[in-house]
Amino acid sequence: MRSSSKHDYDVIVVGYGPTGLCAASLLSKLGYSVCVFERWPTLYGLPRLIGFDAESARMLQTAGDIYTALKESYPIRRYVTYDREMEPLVEYQWSEDHIAGYPIKTATYQPYIEDGLDEVSRSRGVRVNTGWQVTGIEQDADGVNVTAVPWSKEEVGENLKPALAKTTRAKWVVGADGANSILRGILQPEIEDMPYRAAWLSIDIERRECLDPKYMYGTSWQIAEVGKVIVIVPAGTHRMRFEVQVDPDGDHSDLLKEDVAYEMLEDYLGITREQAEIVRLTIYPFGAMMVKPWRFGRVFLAGDAVHRMPPFLGEGAASGMRDATTLAWKLDLVERGVADPSFLDTYEEERSPHVRHHVVVSVAIGEVVTESDPEIAEARNKELREGDAPPPPADPILTTGVLLRDANGEITAPLVGDLAPQGWIHLNGSTGRFDDVVGWGFQLITRDVDPLSLLDDEQQAFLESIGAFSVGVTTKADAPGLATDLTWAYDRFFDEHGIEAFIMRPDYYLFGTVGDIADVPAMVDSLRSQIAGTVPAAAAS
Known part of the structure; x- marks a missing residue:
């Protein structure tokens, strides 16, 4: 613990999803005292994230218990898009592992990832306050005061107890409280909304032994039916997600009935309730946005609080974990006294253009995949049948910030800004x-x-x-x-x-x-x- 008598903690992390979990774990690994405020009373306990890339796996290896995080996970080696007649339109295969030392894509179950990070964080002394909502922050030259109150979700709405408010002081604050970030609302950064909106009906199931294994292992696939794209994604070895495109502005309350969902599973996939159990049923609306700035003095925003993207690349949670990892090592250098606090400006300088690539590409894929005009969609399918499918999107590289350059400021050495190997x-x-x-x-x-x-x-x-x-x-x-x-x-x-x-x-x-x-x-x-x-x-x- 490095906090001084002026501070209760070195860092306060607001939000305890994948971004906040990663930030808390890495900062505590570096020897800093960390306090977390999370408004929900427990970890989420159900899957939102159901897959990650090799870079994310390497981050989990560092930040948490990789074996817990990878429990019941399975490599995704193949991705196929079919037309409505189940004729393949495009297929991608990833037979080799990534240079980071893990499969390029892995199907997983989010609660295990959260457990693997949470257990390690708590073992390092991270103070986790669940059921507490941050309501205010005040900062000065030496630190930040964070006020939080007990919070709970009731049938009739939210329940806040301001009489029990407490104020905690830290040197730094990391706001990782998600797409509906309260901290972002307090700080009021500029928001760049991108003109793309869509929604899925998302059905998560647990398999029974009699379910055909073809639905569970190694392959993600989608059916490009016009106006009703259907996606089938493994969520590790025992679970899967079935998604159907719906109108983001429609009333879908009838679809959120289990009997209706089971009927859809049987109609589309031939999966009966004897073969699978529905464990989560929700409407998932999504869009895209970016925020600036990411830094407000001693307060930083990260993850979905500063960027949001459609799910088509599966990079939302991974991008938040990248934010946490980058911010952790930069804060460490400042706290060590080897870098000036202005060095922290390179956090946004590096991460913003990198994540923008993922946001823009996700939107572009979404616009193609969810095309609702029958003629345009059929022309798309025709091109894919003829072999005109684009290659899988390349990983973005770093192009700004702390990178080796020549005397003219040019990056000339090979691979600078790219990912490093791990063997x-x-x-x-x-x-x-x-x-x-x-x-x-x-x-x-x-x-x-x-x-x-x-x-x-x-x-x-x-x-x-x-x-x-x-x-x-x-x-x-x-x-x-x-x-x-x-x-x-x-x-x-x-x-x-x-x-x-x-x-x-x-x-x-x-x-x-x-x-x-x-x-x-x-x-x-x-x-x-x-x-x-x-x-x-x-x-x-």
Whole structure:
């Protein structure tokens, strides 16, 4: 616990969904005292998030108990879109794992993810206040006062108890209280609403033993029926989600009856109530928006509080977790005293354009998938049948902020801003995934040489000051002091891209790469100048 006598905690996190859970866990992992206010009395306990990507899995590996989080999960290796006659229109396959060390897509069950993060957070001393709603914040030069009151949901509405209000003080506040963020309402940022709205009727089921396994494993699929898209997505090994497009402005109260939902399952998929049990039935409206700014002095917004997107990429929760991960390491550098508080402005500078890519692409996919004009939809299907399907969207990279640049501010080294690899290694008697064996933070990784042997005392001291890990990896049999690259993940990565070393940021993105091992000291110096000074502006395009 690092909080001073002036503060009750180092950080207050408002909201305890995936973004808030990740923020609380990572900040406590870094040694900070954390207090959470969540208005609901318990974790949600039902699936909203039912899938994530490899980058999210690596974040869960760092922030929580990955084995709890991945309980009953299953890799999604195939995605198929059919027309109304069940003829395939487009198919994507992901047979290989991602360089982050996990399947590209994984079907999962959100309560297990929340359990894996919550249990670790509480074990590190995070104070979790459930059933408390934040009603006000006041900040000064040294901290933020957060006022919260007991809250509960009653049949006739909300129940607040202002007489029992309490005020808690922290150095920093992270607002991760979702799409209907109360903190955002208090701060009043500018909201950019994007002109796209749609809705699903969402039916979550648990399988019974007699259900055909084709509905449960390895494949997500949708039926592109005009005006009524149908989506079938596994939610781990025991559950699945069935979604039907509905009018976002319509009254769908009749559809929220279990008997009607069972009839729909049988009519569309041949699934009977003897084969599956409905566990959640809801109308899920969705749209898209972005917010600016993300920072208000000592208060930061994250996750759905600053960006919202349609579900077509499955990146909503992952984007919030990226926010939490990025903000955690930047706050840590400021609290360590190695970066000025102005360094925190790079949080929005980096994350906003990155997540905008996901928002814009999600909207574009949604506009195509949910097309309600029969002629346009049939023309779309015709193009897909003829093999004109676009490739799966590429992962966005970082293009702004703390990245290796040349003297002109240009990014010229390969892969800068892209995701870094994670393989299995053996080092000092331990075997496992790199982050588990070495640790979470900045990573300086070199090929066949100890990176510290390349650096002077001042450079080594800088790396120590930011909590960096410096490791040489090798495939050679006898290389004392180096990590054995058991799966050849790093060796292949170096060969494929013509590099000999890289620095990974704590959010798993590459700060820089070098093709000549002699350039490692200059790369370290560049990182030091950007953390300690002003991040150079990207060259004008």
